[in-house]
């Protein structure tokens with residue numbers, strides 16, 4: 001066993017979309033910083049960021065009903081939708097910068113234009129959708145959204161869903177053509193290919209097993225080379241824990257007080273994939289429905305056209321599953337070993353509070369193929385068993401923590417950046433809205449961890465992300481410019497509405 005030792009400026013743990021984004025941003029801001037990446041698998045983008053492990057929705061709140069809640073007075077709160085849309089525009093601008101600067105190529109390999117739709121049935125749901133549409137379509141960020149409750153119009157928009165449908169209750173949908181399907185796996189691989197060319201030291205099959213603070217204020221990582229079996233020690237001034245589901249264990253090992261009293265609960269995703277090209281050809285949209293009562297927000301059912309390996313395909317789901325693993329390639333002991341003396345009460349409180357989630361997961365795990373087909377038939381009334389197969393997607397580790405609003409052991413559905421007080425280490429936990437907002441979230445890491453550089457880096461950040469520091473909603477001219485330029489750079493123009 002040799003004991004290789006290196007020192008570097010930045011270590012990124014994990015080769016998913018988050019580390020890829022942070023590494024690319026830092027290389028543009030400070031090209032001479034030395035960056036090293038450790039990834040336990042043999043390739044980049046093999047866990048949640050892989051195209052088969054997530055739904056590939058460019059989350060911009062164009063179709064996800066859980067981002068707009070009905071308030072007790074009956075009005076619809078669109079503040080979360082605005083914030084998520086603005087965050088997605090940040091990703092679009094950064095990706096456009098990378099394409100325009102020829103740092104990555106062929107944007108159609110990772111992003112495609114695709115209408116985003118919301119579909120509901122029943123009088124109450126239709127009335128909610130109408131109110132939501134009114135609130136959103138008056139906002140410049142959602143310009144171009146259409147609403148219809150006419151079956152003939154819906155037949156034009158979603159023939160596969162409307163064919164053979166019993167119209168015994170009201171039905172309505174919204175549609176916006178500026179939605180996208182994003183292949184986050186392809187994007188992650190492109191970014192790591194780019195980083196390799198920028199002299200970033202990328203080590204696959206290297207598992208980070210421990211993190212310590214050294215006496216001189218650096219972070220030392222214990223890393224096992226999974227090919228040779230050698231244990232190595234690497235130090236850095238700054239560490240980003242971008243291990244996806246693996247981040248919580250590493251954060252706990254770092255011992256930083258900010259990482260205490262936090263737990264994680266894994267929920268796996270299962271999709272049905274259509275194997276009949278004739279059926280695939282009849283649908284062209286991402287159609288999001290409403291979550292069932294008691295179901296967590298990430299289990300909203302949707303029927304999605306996807307572009308994977310340059311082929312159009314059709315996926316339905318997600319169904320939730322349970323596995324105690326925190327990563328698809330994780331260990332059966334992940335959940336149990338994440339319970340520590342400092343988060344035990346938090347976890348126990350969540351266990352008591354989240355009985356409905358537990359019940360929901362048990363029901364989901366017990367579903368037979370026929371029961372899953374019945375759920376699919378709520379979208380495609382004449383779906384045939386033989387046209388659909390199951391695919392197991394990624395693991396989402398939902399954060400559990402004590403909050404003022406929710407009390408002890410509150411389950412969180414968003415992403416959380418945990419940063420040490422001195423900014424020398426940061427970890428990303430949680431998975432929603434996820435990869436779509438990677439650029440916004442990694443900018444948050446940069447702002448929290450490198451405040452002393454922000455003045456100097458401001459002009460470059462503005463060059464890469466013209467709306468940096470501004471609200472697009474409040475700057476309609478800039479919004480128009482951003483929409484036009486990103487659509488052009490990313491090859492999305494042909495399907496996007498004209499913004500005046």
Ligand SMILES: Cc1cc2nc3c(=O)[nH]c(=O)nc-3n(C[C@H](O)[C@H](O)[C@H](O)COP(=O)(O)OP(=O)(O)OC[C@H]3O[C@@H](n4cnc5c(N)ncnc54)[C@H](O)[C@@H]3O)c2cc1C
Nearest residue numbers: 014016017018040047048049055057208244246269434436
């Ligand atoms: C079912 C499902 C559907 C989703 N749908 C969407 C969607 O439609 N749109 C969207 O924007 N987001 C979606 N997401 C969320 C999105 O996939 C994630 O937010 C995103 O991929 C997380 O990226 P990451 O880089 O943090 O993690 P990952 O992609 O999981 O990468 C983490 C990497 O770290 C490595 N690693 C872990 N531990 C170690 C260690 N100790 N040493 C070395 N390497 C380690 C892992 O092997 C892995 O490669 C979905 C997620 C799931 C599960």
